[in-house]
Each structure stands twice: as structure tokens, then as C-alpha cells.
Amino acid sequence: DQQVKQNSPSLSVQEGRISILNCDYTNSMFDYFLWYKKYPAEGPTFLISISSIKDKNEDGRFTVFLNKSAKHLSLHIVPSQPGDSAVYFCAASEVLQGAQKLVFGQGTRLTINP
């Protein structure tokens, strides 16, 4: 029962263009969403997040959009750079009785081509 889904296992984008990574979720109790970037043999690195009460959060080249009615979020990277090549994980936060857990998608491997 996959509560967070990233349906694209891979994405290839030309340097300088926009990269759009998508994520869908099913649990309406999720109150916070995060994107992590992961390089091989390293742990996930926090990238950007958004509260469920907002629909957009921007940080430099990275923007996350949240559509609660569609239970969909996306990460936009513009312009894309070669160093952005990595696996990107979408995660949703659920807090119950003081305990938090992150529920992750399967990840999308982004490749930026020069």
C-alpha cells in the first residue's frame, strides 16, 4: 500500500532547462511535504519543504508546488545544472501523538545532460 508515489523512475533534462519532478499521495492526514536529494553512497539531503497550508514554496532555483485537492506535489528546478543529477525522493510527514514519521516515494533519478 504505497501512500506516496513517484511514478517516473527516471527523468532526463538538458542543462539550462526546467526539471519537473512529480509526486502523488493518498493520505489526507499528511501535513508537511519534503523533497530530498540523494547521491550514490550518501544519505538523503534535505532540499526543500512545504506545509500543507501553503501551495508554493520557493528557494533559489527550487520551487515546490502543492495541490491538495489533487493530492499532488511537484518540484521545479530551473535552470537545471549538471550537479543536480541525483535521485530525488518525495516524502510526506505524518505526526501522531508526538511521533513523526516520513513516508517516502520510490525516488526519481534525474539526469542533467550538458
Next chain:
Amino acid sequence: EAGVTQFPSHSVIEKGQTVTLRCDPISGHDNLYWYRRVMGKEIKFLLHFVKESKQDESGMPNNRFLAERTGGTYSTLKVQPAELEDSGVYFCASSQDFGLSAYEQYFGPGTRLTVT
């Protein structure tokens, strides 16, 4: 400021043996989490400590897994006896107290466990 550290980075053991993984969270972070990624699939939650207390251990696979966090600082995750399906990468993460912008969890580099 040092990030989350994990030891060892890689462990290869035989089925039936015992392995203990260690995690040192970011200094001052009361919340400590363990996650696991098996066979390149999604990263899955195992448990959550607040200081030395287990707040949620609903993700622990079975009673062969034991996590501790004595004194509320570092944590250990013991697998005894290890089975083949326990192979994977075990990540530890930590976060500050819940509050404004306190939902971000910061991950360590992981321990790759291989059970043969």
C-alpha cells in the same frame, strides 16, 4: 556543526550472526529516527525516539530488531539473528523539537548491511 554520523559504513555478516549499528545524531537534536532501504526500493520508517523514549516503533519488522538510545544521545540498532532479507541500507536521521520549521529530518550517510 557535525551532521548525523553512522558506524560502520558497511557490514557483511553471515545469516544467524548479530550486528549492531550505531548512530550519532546532530548535537541538541532530541528526535532520532531509523529508516531502511531494501533492494533499491523506497526508504521505510522503522522507529522514532524522543530523547531516550521510543515514541513510535511501528515500522520495526520483527523482534529480531532492537533499538536503544540510552541517555538520549547516540542510538544503536541491533539485528539478532540476522536473516538474508535484512540486507539493505539503514539510515539514521535526527531533528529538533517540533515547532516552526522543525519537521525537517537530517539524514546520516547510512550503513549498508549485507547478510550472506
